[in-house]
Amino acid sequence: MADFLVLGAGMVGVSTALALQEQGLSVTLIDRKAPGRETSFGNAGIIQAEAAEPYGLPRDPMTLLRFALGRTNDVTWSVAGVAEMLPALWKYYRNSSPARHAEISRTHVRLTERSTRDHAPLIAEAGMENLITRDGIALLYRNPAEYAAAVADAERVHATYGTRFRAVDGADYAREDPALLKAPAGVIHWQDSWSCASPGTLTAGYADLFVRRGGQVVTGDASTLRQKGTGWQVETDEGTAGATQAVIALGPWSPRLLARFGYRVPMIYKRGYHGHFAAPRAPVRPFLDVAHGIVAAPMTDGLRLATGAALVTRDSPADPRQLNRGRSGISDLIEVGARIEEPQWSGARPCLPDMLPLVGAAPRHKGLWMNFGHGHQGFTLGPTTGALLAQMVAGHPAEGFDALLPSHRM
Numbered sequence: 001m002a003d004f005l006v007l008g009a010g011m012v013g014v015s016t017a018l019a020l021q022e023q024g025l026s027v028t029l030i031d032r033k034a035p036g037r038e039t040s041f042g043n044a045g046i047i048q049a050e051a052a053e054p055y056g057l058p059r060d061p062m063t064l065l066r067f068a069l070g071r072t073n074d075v076t077w078s079v080a081g082v083a084e085m086l087p088a089l090w091k092y093y094r095n096s097s098p099a100r101h102a103e104i105s106r107t108h109v110r111l112t113e114r115s116t117r118d119h120a121p122l123i124a125e126a127g128m129e130n131l132i133t134r135d136g137i138a139l140l141y142r143n144p145a146e147y148a149a150a151v152a153d154a155e156r157v158h159a160t161y162g163t164r165f166r167a168v169d170g171a172d173y174a175r176e177d178p179a180l181l182k183a184p185a186g187v188i189h190w191q192d193s194w195s196c197a198s199p200g201t202l203t204a205g206y207a208d209l210f211v212r213r214g215g216q217v218v219t220g221d222a223s224t225l226r227q228k229g230t231g232w233q234v235e236t237d238e239g240t241a242g243a244t245q246a247v248i249a250l251g252p253w254s255p256r257l258l259a260r261f262g263y264r265v266p267m268i269y270k271r272g273y274h275g276h277f278a279a280p281r282a283p284v285r286p287f288l289d290v291a292h293g294i295v296a297a298p299m300t301d302g303l304r305l306a307t308g309a310a311l312v313t314r315d316s317p318a319d320p321r322q323l324n325r326g327r328s329g330i331s332d333l334i335e336v337g338a339r340i341e342e343p344q345w346s347g348a349r350p351c352l353p354d355m356l357p358l359v360g361a362a363p364r365h366k367g368l369w370m371n372f373g374h375g376h377q378g379f380t381l382g383p384t385t386g387a388l389l390a391q392m393v394a395g396h397p398a399e400g401f402d403a404l405l406p407s408h409r410m
């Protein structure tokens with residue numbers, strides 16, 4: 001019997017498995033798919049060291065009105081989706097008050113500021129340096145007034161957390177990035193972030209490293225998790241797998257499983273889409289077209305356009321409109337080229353109403369641990385919360401991270 005079952009082989013589960021293994025524990029990593037094929041596959045690939053503050057829900061009436069009238073492309077919604085998530089959205093709204101958001105950000109920045117440091121040894125040892133660019137991300141503003149406000153806010157963020165940025169005149173930036181067809185009003189270049197040209201491959205590469213170090217990856221169904229004697233068991237393709245302890249790292253699927261054990265976890269599922277395009281010229285670094293809420297990220301599969309959030313029901317069919325609007329909106333800034341044919345990808349950012357992941361021991365079940373709810377930044381934070389969880393398992397409290405603990409939140 002292994003020491004640990006880690007359920008879910010996205011960036012969070014794979015990183016958790018590696019961190020537990022580093023403590024000398026034997027670990028079996030279980031997923032129904034190959035590692036890194038779900039949310040950790042389809043994201044924008046940015047290791048967001050700049051994301052000191054998590055995305056709050058806007059509270060000013062004008063922005064809310066624009067959301068309500070469907071005038072935004074960064075956030076779209078359906079009545080059924082909002083109705084389904086209403087209790088969680090209400091909590092999210094309350095946690096987005098300036099005072100609460102500042103308090104939450106004090107914990108969030110302690111995660112993001114170490115994120116690249118936590119990825120670095122894994123990237124090196126997994127042999128994945130070729131996928132990584134250490135050159136930040138850019139936010140392109142079309143409207144001069146919005147750009148001026150963004151510069152003022154970036155200065156505040158820099159003064160508060162030390163996050164580095166450059167404010168670049170649009171014409172200068174267009175000279176710097178030959179892929180741009182025209183100059184935006186201005187650009188905020190966050191310099192500390194890294195980008196990955198294939199997030200799914202990086203996650204799978206970390207899983208290969210885990211196997212090379214003696215770990216086991218097994219195909220199995222986490223929904224069969226049960227407590228057995230003093231340990232935990234799940235059904236896998238290779239029979240029953242058991243361990244004395246288990247970690248739930250199922251990203252957006254975590255609340256459904258935990259409901260069986262009596263834990264109610266309100267989650268906001270912010271769906272996103274991507275498509276790949278045969279752009280003749282890749283941008284020098286990923287950028288967000290702020291006005292159209294779409295990220296353009298150069299990837300091994302082509303130029304990946306990734307959307308903002310769609311607040312829709314969990315099982316509603318794919319709706320191409322948000323991606324299509326983003327694609328036509330961004331087309332005067334960059335030649336995106338023809339769409340590369342592939343099934344439409346979508347995934348849900350697993351967001352908790354207080355904008356922080358749940359990391360730590362399950363309050364009412366011995367040997368059960370949680371590590372999920374990383375929202376917009378799970379690709380960034382997998383190695384960081386994996387290391388924090390392993391530290392807690394070893395009996396060392398993660399100082400300054402009480403706000404992540406399930407015992408404080410459920």
Ligand SMILES: Cc1cc2nc3c(=O)[nH]c(=O)nc-3n(C[C@H](O)[C@H](O)[C@H](O)COP(=O)(O)OP(=O)(O)OC[C@H]3O[C@@H](n4cnc5c(N)ncnc54)[C@H](O)[C@@H]3O)c2cc1C
Nearest residue numbers: 010011012032039040043044046222251272377378379380
């Ligand atoms: C469009 C978009 C863009 C994004 N861009 C970024 C970005 O640039 N940077 C960033 O940091 N984050 C980004 N994110 C967020 C990030 O992708 C997620 O936070 C992160 O991938 C979550 O990782 P995870 O390991 O928790 O979940 P997942 O990667 O979803 O892993 C969960 C795993 O659980 C498995 N699973 C589920 N149910 C079962 C079951 N019953 N049995 C067995 N296995 C099961 C799944 O197969 C999956 O492999 C983006 C998200 C989206 C949608």
